[in-house]
Amino acid sequence: AAGSFPPPAGRGPSRGPAMDLFGDLRRMNKRQLYYQVLNFAMIVSSALMIWKGLIVITGSESPIVVVLSGSMEPAFHRGDLLFLTNFHDDPIRAGEIVVFKVEGRDIPIVHRVIKIHEKENGNIKFLTKGDNNEVDDRGLYKEGQNWLEKKDVVGRARGFLPYVGMVTIIMNDYPKFKYALLAVMGAYVLLKRES
Amino acid sequence: QWKIDDKPVKIDKWDGSAVKNSLDDSAKKVLLEKYKYVENFRLIDGRLIICTISCLFAIVALIWDYLHPFPESKPVLAFCVVSYPLHMFIFLVAHRKDPAGMDPDDVWQLSSSLKRFDDKYTLKLTFISGKTKQQREAEFTKSIAKFFDNNGTLVMEAYEPEVSKLHDSLALERKTK
Numbered sequence: 001a002a003g004s005f006p007p008p009a010g011r012g013p014s015r016g017p018a019m020d021l022f023g024d025l026r027r028m029n030k031r032q033l034y035y036q037v038l039n040f041a042m043i044v045s046s047a048l049m050i051w052k053g054l055i056v057i058t059g060s061e062s063p064i065v066v067v068l069s070g071s072m073e074p075a076f077h078r079g080d081l082l083f084l085t086n087f088h089d090d091p092i093r094a095g096e097i098v099v100f101k102v103e104g105r106d107i108p109i110v111h112r113v114i115k116i117h118e119k120e121n122g123n124i125k126f127l128t129k130g131d132n133n134e135v136d137d138r139g140l141y142k143e144g145q146n147w148l149e150k151k152d153v154v155g156r157a158r159g160f161l162p163y164v165g166m167v168t169i170i171m172n173d174y175p176k177f178k179y180a181l182l183a184v185m186g187a188y189v190l191l192k193r194e195s
Numbered sequence: 196q197w198k199i200d201d202k203p204v205k206i207d208k209w210d211g212s213a214v215k216n217s218l219d220d221s222a223k224k225v226l227l228e229k230y231k232y233v234e235n236f237r238l239i240d241g242r243l244i245i246c247t248i249s250c251l252f253a254i255v256a257l258i259w260d261y262l263h264p265f266p267e268s269k270p271v272l273a274f275c276v277v278s279y280p281l282h283m284f285i286f287l288v289a290h291r292k293d294p295a296g297m298d299p300d301d302v303w304q305l306s307s308s309l310k311r312f313d314d315k316y317t318l319k320l321t322f323i324s325g326k327t328k329q330q331r332e333a334e335f336t337k338s339i340a341k342f343f344d345n346n347g348t349l350v351m352e353a354y355e356p357e358v359s360k361l362h363d364s365l366a367l368e369r370k371t372k
Contacts, residue, residue, distance in 0.1 A: 031243070
């Protein structure tokens with residue numbers, strides 16, 4: 001251990017663990033401070049670019065969705081994660097599971113196509129129904145709308161992971177938890193100095 | 196006696212990364228304040244700029260997609276998504292070009308290592324002559340207990356001589372060659 005040295009004069013009040021968070025920041029020069037912020041921005045940007053990249057590759061505006069209800073049991077359960085694609089040339093056939101949005105509503109719905117009308121030029125009108133529902137989805141469509149069209153489709157299910165989506169459901173049901181988690185993660189990245 | 200920022204550096208002695216950072220910073224200060232060298236910010240600034248540009252690509256993608264919703268934004272999105280990871284490749288190229296050393300100045304490089312949960316700190320000083328482009332290095336490995344007291348304060352009286360010894364051994368070699 002180092003030899004004795006004079007006790008510190010005028011060091012000020014002792015700091016608790018909370019103040020040490022900013023101790024690292026205080027010792028930084030302008031460049032290092034900017035690097036901390038940049039580091040945070042890079043992490044956010046990377047996540048964003050991965051998501052946008054998935055959107056471009058799959059052609060779907062929401063390539064990963066969470067099943068919110070039990071209307072497709074036993075195929076899908078609440079909390080399952082679905083992976084979608086929305087390729088322009090994919091034909092939609094009866095029996096396939098599609099994710100669609102009703103005009104004017106934000107929340108996508110995951111149901112099965114049960115009826116299709118198709119014209120020669122490829123335009124289609126189709127009807128959907130949840131496997132676990134008694135009736136078809138006409139009650140969910142817009143006032144006066146009896147059929148869905150290609151433009152309403154967010155994508156078709158290509159794969160799924162069970163249960164993983166429960167985290168999203170919990171975070172939406174308890175938004176304070178979500179903000180708290182994001183705040184802690186953000187603070188950690190911003191304040192902890194990278195070597 | 197000179198001190199960093201006129202105040203002794205006090206960190207949590209059990210926090211490995213804080214220990215390493217304070218030793219690294221102090222070694223740098225010795226070179227900058229005692230030997231009056233000037234820090235070369237070129238490489239660091241270059242990285243900062245490249246990363247900032249990458250973030251700009253991400254911001255452009257975000258805003259464009261918001262104003263012109265997908266699928267109209269597809270080409271712009273695709274461009275940004277592909278451009279964003281380029282910063283990683285630019286770093287590789289820059290790193291390989293750097294040792295070419297195009298300045299006539301002498302270059303001193305510091306590097307260090309401190310393994311997780313270990314107490315052995317290694318500081319390596321490299322001297323690259325501006326004229327001959329030859330490289331010489333010196334290093335020491337010491338326990339961090341030699342430099343910090345029980346409260347986690349860095350004792351410069353113990354650390355600074357070690358750093359100076361490294362520097363002087365390389366500077367002396369230069370004169371005798």
